[in-house]
Amino acid sequence: MAISASISQNLARFFSPKLSISHSFSSNLQFIRLPATSIVAKQLTSHTQGLAPLTASLVSRASASPSTTTSSADHSATFHGLCYVVGDNIDTDQIIPAEYLTLVPSKPEEYKQLGSYALIGLPASYTTRFIEPNQKKTKYSIVIAGSNFGCGSSREHAPVALGASGVAAVVAESYARIFFRNSVATGEVYPLESEVRICEECKTGDVITVELGESRLTNHSTGKEYKLKPIGDAGPVIEAGGIFAYARKTGMIPSHSA
Numbered sequence: 001m002a003i004s005a006s007i008s009q010n011l012a013r014f015f016s017p018k019l020s021i022s023h024s025f026s027s028n029l030q031f032i033r034l035p036a037t038s039i040v041a042k043q044l045t046s047h048t049q050g051l052a053p054l055t056a057s058l059v060s061r062a063s064a065s066p067s068t069t070t071s072s073a074d075h076s077a078t079f080h081g082l083c084y085v086v087g088d089n090i091d092t093d094q095i096i097p098a099e100y101l102t103l104v105p106s107k108p109e110e111y112k113q114l115g116s117y118a119l120i121g122l123p124a125s126y127t128t129r130f131i132e133p134n135q136k137k138t139k140y141s142i143v144i145a146g147s148n149f150g151c152g153s154s155r156e157h158a159p160v161a162l163g164a165s166g167v168a169a170v171v172a173e174s175y176a177r178i179f180f181r182n183s184v185a186t187g188e189v190y191p192l193e194s195e196v197r198i199c200e201e202c203k204t205g206d207v208i209t210v211e212l213g214e215s216r217l218t219n220h221s222t223g224k225e226y227k228l229k230p231i232g233d234a235g236p237v238i239e240a241g242g243i244f245a246y247a248r249k250t251g252m253i254p255s256h257s258a
Contacts, residue, residue, distance in 0.1 A: 041253045077190070077239065080110075080169040081141030083208040083219075084130055085199055086122070090145055091152030092179070093123035096161040105160050114134050114157065115164025119143075130165070130203050137166040142208045146173035146199045150179020156186060163188025164247030169210050171217060171228065173197055187242030192217075193229040201226075 088114045099167065099198045103110040115137065119130040131138045143162065149172035150158055158180050162170065169190040170183075185193040198217065202208070206221035212235060231238075240246035246256045 016190055019069075076167075076211070077202075079142060079190075079208075079210045080166070081208065082139055083142040083144050083202055083204065083206050084128075084138070084140035085144045085202050085204045085206075086119075086126070086146070086149075087102050087199060088146035088173075089148045089151055090122075092150060092158040093149065093152055093157050094123075095119055095158040096155070097121045098155075100161075101155060103157075105157070105164070106116070111160075111164050113164070114161050118161040118165035118167070128236040137168075140204070141166055141168050142210060143167055143170045143172075144172060144199050146197060147173040149173075149175050150182075150191075151176040154178045154182070156182045159186055159188045159191075171198060171210065173199065184237050185243045186243060187240065188237045190231060190235075190238055192231060195227050195229060217253050231239075 004067045068135045070224040078138070087207055096114070096117055097120065100114060103114045105111045105114055115138070116131055116135065118138065122130070123186065130140060149170060158179060163186070167189050169192055171194050173196075175191055175193070179190050183189050190210075190212070192212075201222070202219055203221075206219050207219065209218045210216075210228070211218075212231055217226045217228055218224075236242055240249045242256075244253070247253045
């Protein structure tokens with residue numbers, strides 16, 4: 001049975017095998033372009049089952065890290081904590097190597113284990129460990145990166161691993177399109193874009209505050225402030241816990257209790 005036209009039109013913004021994302025955050029984010037009438041219940045169920053292992057055990061961003069605080073009023077959040085700085089072209093193999101993709105995020109213990117391997121694929125030139133040995137959480141709740149962050153394979157485990165490790169937000173000069181999409185779809189991390197190369201002006205261990213409502217990053221260690229590109233329509237989706245949680249919250253699809 002086909003989904004009603006109004007629901008299909010809403011969902012059309014979020015589901016498509018050919019994703020089209022606008023990186024101009026100042027305008028409304030356009031996630032998907034696909035004919036609304038092409039979505040049927042069976043297809044939606046298939047999509048849901050595919051993402052279920054990645055969304056079933058999402059950890060609240062407010063409790064993801066002791067150094068991160070969150071305020072959800074008016075779809076805005078504030079994150080405060082230490083930052084971890086990386087360069088350009090950090091690919092998904094560096095974020096979470098393929099050998100760990102057998103871990104199932106819907107299982108709480110494996111979700112935590114996945115997080116413990118976040119950014120373990122970084123080269124030896126990164127002398128500071130993102131996660132200390134024998135730990136499953138990082139002390140760095142904000143990742144600051146250069147251009148093309150999350151390039152490489154399309155694995156959804158990349159943002160999931162970062163979220164599971166305790167990361168609340170990534171601030172990069174630019175993203176690989178699929179990583180941005182997966183971050184929004186899973187609701188694990190906020191993928192924020194900077195207007196300048198903040199990665200060249202911050203260092204690992206700096207104390208950072210990110211204010212979504214103000215689209216601002218403050219480096220308390222240097223006293224500098226930076227303008228971020230607004231997160232736009234992606235913000236409420238991430239805040240809800242991902243694309244399906246948002247669809248249920250807004251009535252696009254039935255809730256679990258319906």
